[in-house]
Amino acid sequence: MKISLSWLREMIPLPPLTDLVARLNLAGLEVASLRPIGTEIPKELAPLVGEPGPVWASDKVVFAKILRIDRHPDADRLKLPIVDHGTGEEKPLVTGAPNIAVGESGQTVILARTGSVLFDGHSDVKTLKELKPTKIRGIPSDSMLCSAFELGLSEEHEGIILYPEEIKPGTPAVDVLGDTVVEVDILPNMGRCLSMLGVAREVAALFGGEVCTPEARLAESGDWPAKVTVSIEDPGVSERYSSRAIGGVKVGPSPAWLQRRLSASGMRPINNLVDVTNLVMLEQGQPLHAFDLEKLAVRNNGGAINIRVRDAKAGEILKTLDGQDRKLEPGMLVIADDQGPIALAGVMGGADTEVGPETTNVLLESAHFDPIRIRKAAQALHLPSEASLRFSRGVSATQAGPALERAADLIARLGGGRVASGIIESWPVRHEPRKVVLCGKKIRSVLGVSVPVERVETILNALRFGVKRVGVDPEGSYELEVTLPPERLDIQEGDVDLIEEISRLEGYDRLPSTLLEGTIANRLGNPENDFHNRVRDLVAGLGLQEVITYSLSSPGVDRVIEPELDATGADHIALANPISPERSVMRRSVAASVLEIATANLRQNGAPVQKLFELGRAYLPPGENGRPSEPHRLAIILSGRREAPFWDAKAPETIDLFDLKGTIEEFVELLGLDASQLRLDGKAARPGLHPGRQANIAYRFQGKERPLGFFGELHPRSAQTLGLSGPVVVAEIDLTSLMGVLPTRRVIKGVSRFPMALRDVAVVVDEAVAADAIAREIRAAAGELLGELRLFDIYRGPGVPEGRKSLAWSLGYQAMDKTLADKDIDKAHQKVEERLVRQMGAAIRGR
Amino acid sequence: MSNSLDTLLSQGTEELRLVADEASLRSWQNRWFGKTGEISNALKRIAEIPAAERREYGQKANAIKEELQAAHDAALLTFREKALEEDLKKGSVDITLPGRRPAPGRLHPSTQTLRKILGIFGELGFEPFTSHEVEEDEVNFGLLNMPPHHPARDMWDTFHTTRPGWILRTHTSPGQIHAMRKAAPGPLRVVLPGMCYRYEQITSRSEIMFHQVEGLAVGEKVHLTDLKGTLLAFIQRLFGDKRKIRLRSSYFPFTEPSMEVDMDCILCAGKGCSLCKKTGWLEILGAGMVHPTVLKNGGYNPETHSGFAFGLGVERIVMLLSGMDDIRQFWANDWRFLKQF
Known part of the structure; x- marks a missing residue:
């Protein structure tokens, strides 16, 4: 809402601008900007001024009257007006303005004297320039007649201002034309402040003072020029429809003051009829509409004009003021006569009954419409207007009366018409004043x-x-x-x-600051959130960078990891109004979005190493009618070099699957789990991953294998498509499942004080035998005495038969209660070897 | 006899003086202290000495042995010192070479700031409550006092899913309903952190996705003054104890009264600078007293219970604290950006 302060000041005394802005801001009328028109804005408010303009000094920029215009002796284009500028002296000037001519006189103009600071009329950019005495073609000149551009009123360069009304010469321009426009953002519950009257009341409540409400002093005479009836189909959506007729109107431009007010408020002056309806809307907040009564009469063949507020019928078409044919639908309110719609209630009038230069008789409408109906219709037809804005915030039916009177009065006075006797209205719903x-x-x-x-x-x-x-x-x-x-x-x-x-x-x-009384027992608790924090800390502690990625993704991105998902998004929660195809569904794979980031960093951002994780949600569509599930997942992507390059020029090592596996093992141990209880099902067959380098991860807990997630190497084909060289390893772990296998207490094993004895064993087995299986046999055979087990070499080649491999293990024997004697160790180690031979069909190298 | 011992000492000392490095010293030591070295030989010769002189001979030989050993040790020490000196000289490095940095993991800036915020509210007695992101229109709007076609719905541009009535939550406020329904009629003090979504163009100033933290307190004695005090405490903890706050009247459908909370600018302390756009104030929170309708929808009796609520954007706080000017950096996760936090 653009508030002209010169207008507002006529309704309520105003405090200094700084105070006004400060209090409006705090009271919920946030001042968005200030626009000075010839006025000076206090320095502290300068940031609010969008475009600074010239300040019209009272003693320098004044009205003047042209007494006569002489010819310039040397230049055809230049003229020499002589003006009265209120000092008694006849002031000669030099001007090249094309809109005055030698021989003319009597125009009201605006004169700027030496020292005025105005926009430079010779520059297209708005630059302030001080007026200094000069000579133009030999004739001294210390004052000038101003254009609208020089005064900062408009972009109009051509010609000087010829003010349409006579103003006493010497009157400061700022007193008549000066203004400050305060633009205020109106909150949804402050619709009443979409009017000068509403703002004036707020100012009165904040600073005191009486609001001067403009009153209509209406003189009615004569009959209505046509027979009109009004009715309302559904009083639930239109409580009141009031109308007046004004006859014998002469349509023409509005007076300067009215045009100025509309312009300051951001509306374009059109003609005195339309301008008055707009002025009254701005003043009181009640939108009005003017119909050409003659055109209505013609439409109805001279018969009765039966105006009805009703629901639009399917298929009805109305040509609106902007010349567009609008297809109407039930639910939209229309104003109709017997022939059909003549206006879209509260939104826009119809072209058929529009007032124009030829109009003589006017039917003025002032009505109440349901906010939701107006809002819906304006949205459906993409027709936001000043009227629909106000109606959709709610305008009381009681406001229709005063606004109608005020507008009829103004039209009659400005357009020279007469207001026909009586109001024709329907007001089926009247509310008692509400009490609280x-x-x-x-x-x-x-x-x-x-x-x-x-x-x-x-x-x-x-x-x-x-x-x-x-x-x-x-x-x-x-x-x-x-x-x-x-x-x-x-x-x-x-x-x-x-x-x-x-x-x-x-x-x-003015309110004091206090803290809530007492403490309350935490009743809800959030162990899940605590666990997520712990996971983030642990994984970051393992050297991984946390990322947070868009949860809005595309089926294509998810399908890199989970190609089994439907490519059109049928398996996803899809958006009805996505901003782009890349963000069209809620992701199902957290790993896939992290992969996008790793790819961007490696390919575009020059990162040598990418060790990333995200703890985020996947979004899974529900079955019939249920709530979608949003499980939290830990996704890890590792790719690139194992370490950032260093100047000692060691050959770069590339990250592989075992970096990821080790990270996962270390992570679960940090959580207090036992990594040896992880169960990796190498038969997993995720098509997005390398067929021989992937596993489902489970954890053996309370005698059952609980699935946790998966890890593996991205399928080389996908890596190639993404432009990545070298392996990309990826894991996703479901955090709810992981939380479910957490130990409630952590049992810490004792540490032996006695030395550990190391023995090695090289186990030759078939290629198909898993290392893990051998380790299990070793553990089972060595039992309590095995303090440490480490695989230190894998060998294939001379000495090991084709199709077999040799795994070399280091075993650390140790007892809690004594130093082990060689014979005890030998015995234990022999048991291990025998068991490997017996259970695994292994050969022991060197035996 | 003792004469030969006398020469032994001078000879050994003399030879030792000629030793120039540690390797020669080792040969000297072999020659003099080896199994068949001069000293062993001299000691072995004791058998040839007349019995009466043996004692004296033995003492003298041992004294010579000790003296030579001491001279050896001293020489060895000197050589070692010298060698170390040389090593040190050779071993100096260009200390301006880059250090070998460990590769630390870091938390995303939003996580770091979210934790700071939750930590402060935790100390003030507010525990975190997590809620759904794909939400029912009814909970995101309707139960928060915004029936369909309420003009306030224009304040949020919404992502709709293809399933009618289900949207991406536009704010964390629907979590208020879930939290209240769990706690009612008991007292409640929670913070609701989480991702929210708005249908917007992605620009340096606006994102389609951001973290919000919402606070909610409900009880029999919860007042607007408590809201003001709680927010002041929070802002002073996060931005420094000199910070001032200002409450401006505003409008949210789910609170009444509603207000925007500003703090004096962290850079200029209210004098006006580019960060606060010369106003001296930074808008930081929206807040208010929970609307009676919302209390009712949450399961409380608004006649006996009141509540306050507030909400703030996490990324905006990170930006204020770090001087960032492009919100798109958060989800782009460029490693050069992340490693600065």
Whole structure:
């Protein structure tokens, strides 16, 4: 809402601009910008000024009257006007303005004297320039006649301002044309401030003062030029429709003051009829519409004009003012006569009955329409307008009357017409003034402090609430009966709405700061959140960088990891209004989004190493009617070099699957789990991964294998498609499952004080035998005495038969209670070897 | 006899003086202290000495042995010192060469700041409550006092899923309903952290996805003054104890009264700079007293219970604290960006 302060000042005395802006800001009317028109803006408000303009000094920029215009002796293009500028002296000037001519006189113009700082008329860019005495073609010149551009009024360079009304010469221009426009953002519940009157009332409540409401002094005469009836189909969506007729109107441009007000408010002046409806809307917040009554009469063949507010019928078409044919649908409210729609209620008028230069008789409409209906229609037809904005915020039916009178009065006065006797209206729904009980105790309970009853009364009265003391509650607090003014449609809840008004106008800065009383036992707890924090810390501690990626993805991205998903998004939670195909579904694979990041970093951002993790949600569609599930997953991607390159020029090592496996093992041990209880099912067959380098991960817990997730090497084909060289390894672990196998307590094994004896064994087995199986046999055979087991070599080649491999293990024997004697160790080690031979069909190398 | 011992000492000393390095010293030691060295031989010769002189001979030989050993040790020490000196001289490095850095893992800046925020609220008695991101329209809007076609719905541009009535939550506020329904009629103090989604163009100033933290306290004695005090405590803990706050009246459908909370600018402390766009204030939170309808929808009796709520954007706080000017960096996860946190 653009508020002209010169206009507002006519309705309510204004405080200094700085105070006004500060209080409006705090009271919920946030000042978005200031636009000075010839006025000076205090320095502290300068950041709010979008485009600084010239300041019209009262003693330098003044109105003047052209007495005569002489010919320049040497230049045809130049003229020498002589003006009266209020000093008694006849002032000769030099100008090249094309819109005055030698021999003319009597025009009202604006004169700038030496020292004025205005926009430089010779420059297309707006630069401020001080006017200095000079000579133009030999004739001295110390003043000039101003163009609208030089004054900062418009972009108009051509010609000087010829003001349409006579103003006493010497009158400062700023007194007549000067203004400051304050643009305020109107919150959804402040629709009443989409009017000058509403803003004036806020100012009155904040700073005191009486609001001067413009009154209509209407003189009615004569009959209606045509027979008109009005009716409302559904009073639930239109409570009132009022109309007046004005006859014998002469359509023409509006007077300067009216045009100025509209322009300051951001509306374009059109003609005196339309301008008046707009002016009254800006002034009072009630949108109005003017129909050409003649055109209505012609449409109805001279018969009765039966205006009806009704639901649009399917297939009805209305050509709106902008010349477009609008297809209407039920649910949209229309104003119709017997022939069909003539306006889209509250949104836009029809072209058929539009007022124009030829109009003489006007039918003026002032009505109430349901906010939701108007909002829906304006949205459906993409027709936001000043009228629909106001209707959709809610305009009380009581406002229709005063606005109708005010507009009829103005049209009659400005357009020279006469207002026909009587109002024709339908007003089937009338509300009793609403009343709310407000208790001092409740105010205290919400705000935390008491507000004296007198203060409450002052604030509410200023906002036009009726306040009556009705009693005292048992605790000695007051009870008030508050009558709501009809325009306060925002007050729905009752007393808390009023408490908001009180605290808003008191100012929140006056409230003390306190802390909540007492502590409460935590009843909800969030072990899941705690666990997620722990996981993040542990994984970051293992040298991985956390990323957070878009949870909006595309089926294509997920299919790199999970190619079995439907390519069109049928397996995903899909968006009905995606911003782009890349962000069209909720992801199912966290790993896939992390892979996108790793790829970007390795390929575009020059990262040598990528060790990334994300702890985020996957989004899985529900079955019938259920809630979608959003399981938290830990995704890990490792790729690139194992370490950042260093100047000692050792050959770079590439990350492989075992970096990932080791990370997972270390991670589960850090959680207090036993990595030897991880079960890797190498027969996993995820098509997105290398067929021979992947496994499902499970954990043996309470006698069962609990699935946790998977890991593996990205299928080389996918890596190639992504432009990545070298292996990319990926894991995804479901955190709910992982949380389910956490030990409730962590049992710590004792540490032996006795030395450990090392023995090696090289086990030759078939290629197909898993290392893990050998380790299990070794552990089983050595039992308690095995303090440490480490695989230190894998060998294939001379000495080992084709199709077999040799795995060399180092075994550390140790007892808790003594130093082991050689013979004990030999015995244990022999048992290990025998078991390997017996159970695994192994050969022991060197035996 | 003792004469030969006398020459032995001078001879040994003399030879030792000629020894120039540790290797020669080892040969000297072999020659003099080896199994068949001069000293062993001299000691072995004791058998040839007349019995009466043996004692004296033995003492003298041992004294010579000790003296030569001491001279050897001293020489060895000197050689070692010298060798070390040389090693040190040769071993100096260019200390301006780059260090070999461990590769630490880091947490994403949003996680770090989210934790800071939750930590402060944790100390103030608010525990975290997590909620769904794919949410019912009814919970995201309807139960929060925004029936269909409520004008306030325009404040949020919403992602709709293809399943009617299900959207991506536009704020963490629907979590209020879930939390209240769990705790009612008991008292409640929670913070709701999580990802929210808005249908917007992605620009340096706006993202389709961001973390929000919402706070909610419900009880029999929860006042607006408590909201103000809680937020002041939070802001001073996060941004420094000199910070001031300012409450401006605003509008949210789910709170009444509603307000925007500003703090004085962290760079200029209110004087006006480019960060605060010369206003001296930074908008940091939206807040208010829980609307009676929302309390009712959460299972509380608004006649006996009241509540306050507030919400803030995590990435905005990171940006304020770090001077970042492009919100797109958060989800781009460029390693050169992440490693600065």
